[in-house]
Amino acid sequence: MYSLIKPALFRIDPESAHDLTIQSLKTIGQCLGPSAPLDGRHCEIAGLHFNNAIGLAAGLDKNGVAISGFSRLGFGHIEVGTVTPRPQPGNPKPRVFRLTEDTGLINRFGFNNLGIDALVNALSGHPYQGVIGVNIGKNKDTPNASAHTDYVTCIQKAASVCDYITINVSSPNTPGLRDLADAGKILDVVAPVLEARADLNNRKGGYLPVFVKLAPDFEDPDLVQVLEALKHTQADGVILTNTTLDRTGLVSSHRDEVGGLSGEPLRTKSEHCLKLALGVLENTLPVISVGGVMSGDDAKRRIELGAKLVQIYTGLIYRGPALVKDAIRMTRCP
Numbered sequence: 001m002y003s004l005i006k007p008a009l010f011r012i013d014p015e016s017a018h019d020l021t022i023q024s025l026k027t028i029g030q031c032l033g034p035s036a037p038l039d040g041r042h043c044e045i046a047g048l049h050f051n052n053a054i055g056l057a058a059g060l061d062k063n064g065v066a067i068s069g070f071s072r073l074g075f076g077h078i079e080v081g082t083v084t085p086r087p088q089p090g091n092p093k094p095r096v097f098r099l100t101e102d103t104g105l106i107n108r109f110g111f112n113n114l115g116i117d118a119l120v121n122a123l124s125g126h127p128y129q130g131v132i133g134v135n136i137g138k139n140k141d142t143p144n145a146s147a148h149t150d151y152v153t154c155i156q157k158a159a160s161v162c163d164y165i166t167i168n169v170s171s172p173n174t175p176g177l178r179d180l181a182d183a184g185k186i187l188d189v190v191a192p193v194l195e196a197r198a199d200l201n202n203r204k205g206g207y208l209p210v211f212v213k214l215a216p217d218f219e220d221p222d223l224v225q226v227l228e229a230l231k232h233t234q235a236d237g238v239i240l241t242n243t244t245l246d247r248t249g250l251v252s253s254h255r256d257e258v259g260g261l262s263g264e265p266l267r268t269k270s271e272h273c274l275k276l277a278l279g280v281l282e283n284t285l286p287v288i289s290v291g292g293v294m295s296g297d298d299a300k301r302r303i304e305l306g307a308k309l310v311q312i313y314t315g316l317i318y319r320g321p322a323l324v325k326d327a328i329r330m331t332r333c334p
């Protein structure tokens with residue numbers, strides 16, 4: 001089915017194709033309601049139960065308007081956002097590019113979103129039975145020195161409508177955001193969020209896990225230091241990785257566009273970060289692997305390497321819903 005739709009979608013500009021997809025899935029969800037996650041490899045993280053290992057990565061449903069539609073693909077979890085305290089328009093268009101020959105995307109959306117209040121409204125009382133994550137960020141005009149207040153505002157407002165929170169300090173499209181993830185600074189954001197979490201429950205009235213999403217562009221010793229810092233906090237997991245600034249080996253005409261690169265060209269880097277993190281964390285924190293998962297085999301490999309969960313974004317654009325089903329099937333417990 002997707003092989004019939006894809007040529008038409010790929011003929012229109014990527015952002016319009018994205019908007020059309022979200023609108024269609026929103027309508028499908030409104031008409032049919034959500035589906036339960038497909039049965040696959042069950043997993044427990046910080047008290048959360050996942051029916052399968054495959055989730056939707058942040059950034060596709062930024063405002064949480066199409067969860068029911070996405071749930072019909074079978075995902076075990078759906079991460080919405082990145083959301084910021086106040087609505088913001090993001091960067092000027094065009095801001096997303098298909099690198100078809102490289103099976104990748106470059107985006108510089110810049111956290112365009114309707115703000116935390118609209119997201120909370122969209123998620124309130126949501127009937128999806130899978131796990132809902134809310135990925136939180138800071139507004140572009142909030143200085144880094146007070147960034148933690150934006151993250152604390154978001155967790156306080158989102159806690160009761162989601163199952164977990166992801167602190168995003170890894171997007172390359174908000175100036176200075178990645179500086180928040182330096183080993184010497186990351187706790188300036190993470191610690192206040194964890195402090196705020198102590199007074200909060202999630203949508204099921206239980207513990208609210210907090211994950212931290214990191215970039216793939218650290219030098220290895222720097223990533224080790226960041227992971228060491230997180231290991232000694234009450235954070236519940238690490239999501240690796242966001243998009244990359246690296247452009248090695250690309251052939252597509254859009255390869256020099258500014259922004260974060262995702263999809264197949266990110267696969268090796270993302271796998272490298274996963275392996276490194278598993279070595280450093282030694283099972284103290286679970287790792288959720290994302291980046292360049294373009295096939296069921298890719299998902300299986302991440303789980304075999306030691307990831308607890310796997311997330312998908314760009315693969316869905318190139319392979320369609322069949323990828324989700326393949327990935328769930330291939331990561332099933334033997």
Ligand SMILES: Cc1cc2nc3c(=O)[nH]c(=O)nc-3n(C[C@H](O)[C@H](O)[C@H](O)COP(=O)(O)O)c2cc1C
Nearest residue numbers: 057058059082107241242262263291292312313314
């Ligand atoms: C168009 C686009 C928008 C994205 N927006 C976000 C975002 O708002 N927050 C975030 O944490 N990650 C965002 N991401 C990163 C993805 O969640 C994911 O980490 C990355 O794309 C690597 O996975 P993939 O190769 O499967 O796409 C975005 C990715 C793309 C392609």
